[in-house]
Amino acid sequence: MKRLWLALFAALFSALFSAMPAAAVLPDEMLADPVLEARAREISKELRCVVCQNQSIDDSDAPLARDLRIVVREQLTQGRTDAEAIDYVVQRYGNFVLLKPPVEPATWALWLGPFAILLGGGAALLVWSRRRAIRAEAPPLSEAERAEVAALSQDSP
Amino acid sequence: MKRFIFVVPVIAFMVLIGFFGVGLTKDPKALPSQLIDRPLPRFALPGIEAVAGGGPGFASAVLKGEPALLNVFASWCAACPQEHPVLTRISGEGFAVYGIAWKDKPQDARDWIARLGNPYKAIAADEAGRTAIDLGVTGVPETFIIDKSGRVRFKQVGPISPEIWEAIIKPLMTRLRAEA
Numbered sequence: 001m002k003r004l005w006l007a008l009f010a011a012l013f014s015a016l017f018s019a020m021p022a023a024a025v026l027p028d029e030m031l032a033d034p035v036l037e038a039r040a041r042e043i044s045k046e047l048r049c050v051v052c053q054n055q056s057i058d059d060s061d062a063p064l065a066r067d068l069r070i071v072v073r074e075q076l077t078q079g080r081t082d083a084e085a086i087d088y089v090v091q092r093y094g095n096f097v098l099l100k101p102p103v104e105p106a107t108w109a110l111w112l113g114p115f116a117i118l119l120g121g122g123a124a125l126l127v128w129s130r131r132r133a134i135r136a137e138a139p140p141l142s143e144a145e146r147a148e149v150a151a152l153s154q155d156s157p
Numbered sequence: 158m159k160r161f162i163f164v165v166p167v168i169a170f171m172v173l174i175g176f177f178g179v180g181l182t183k184d185p186k187a188l189p190s191q192l193i194d195r196p197l198p199r200f201a202l203p204g205i206e207a208v209a210g211g212g213p214g215f216a217s218a219v220l221k222g223e224p225a226l227l228n229v230f231a232s233w234c235a236a237c238p239q240e241h242p243v244l245t246r247i248s249g250e251g252f253a254v255y256g257i258a259w260k261d262k263p264q265d266a267r268d269w270i271a272r273l274g275n276p277y278k279a280i281a282a283d284e285a286g287r288t289a290i291d292l293g294v295t296g297v298p299e300t301f302i303i304d305k306s307g308r309v310r311f312k313q314v315g316p317i318s319p320e321i322w323e324a325i326i327k328p329l330m331t332r333l334r335a336e337a
Contacts, residue, residue: 050295053185063260064295067286092293094191 024061024069031073040073043085047072048097056099190301190312191293197227197307198291202281205258205266214281215255221307224333225253226300226326228277229289231261232269234297240316244276247322252330256280259289259297302326304333 025044031037044058051062057069068089075085089097101107141149192198197217204214220227228244230237248254256277258266263282270280283289292301295314302311311329313321 050188064286064290067290071287071290092191092290093295094189094293096188 024057024059024065026066029066029069029073031077033077036073036076039082040069040076043072043076043082044069046086046099047089048099050093050097184314187314188293188295190309192301192309192312194308194310197301197303197309198288200281200283200288200291202257202283202288205261205263205270205280205282213279215279217307219279220255220303222305223253224305224330225255225278225303226330227255227257227303229257229259229283229292229294229297229299229301231259231297232265233261236316237298238273240298240318241273241276243317243319243322245274246319247317248276248278250327253278257288258282259294260284260286300326302329302333305336 025041031040041058045056047057047068049055049057049060049062049065049068051064052060055065057065057072071089072085075088076082080088086098095102101110103111197220199217201216202214226244226247228240230240244254254277256279258280261282261284263284266280266282270277281288292299298316300313300317301309302313304310310333311326313326317326
């Protein structure tokens, strides 16, 4: 029974793996150490390929992307941290290679802009709807009107 | 005032269109170089010709004392033949032009030079492409303008046309020559 479960689990696992999108990483680039290789893959996904600019170097088949993947792996095997490996590439190609732009004064508008617009728009909407509500408030009923309402709302058998 | 409210989205839309319109005129391939006003990264590369008639390659230290052009090219590059006559002209005008054959087999680079002529003072082979990464090269051709102190002052992405040479690079080279 236990063996059956194990077989099922293995089958499911391999199915999951084969369903993953194919990356551009070739076997000869990969590091022997699976932990380092996993880190390299994660870093590669964050770095933009400068040849085909809307792909990460993990996705791109461009020769330059391959070179950069190898550079990232070299940095990791030399004991650099993820941040240092990314920085190595950024120093050469600039912030442009970061698919996720860093939060710094030059990008504040980018990061905070949507929230500022949302807040500003929300406040404007609130003020506008308040004003409208006040204007829509009807003046109190007169004596005659009240009597009429009373007469109309009375059930006539 | 009430009318104005309805015009606001239209104006906002126009501004957005204008913004995108300007964006369309910009070349997304031309990345700003990280090297401007910084020293040229150090490298020492072999020549393209391990065999007879070949230059010995050069190191980054050569690019000092005199302003120079460092041109990254490849025999497989489509725009390079178009740029080649301009480089020939530049070296004919007495400016130092150095070449790096990027990701190119030395034999191919050599054949290419033999066919088109050699405008370079020296040619180095960067077969692995590592020096190109240090330079932040994104494609060929690219040209770096190096000043007397060995700092990068300008980067041209794509071929140098006669117009670009006359209007931008030549005046810059003349200015760099005059610098102390």
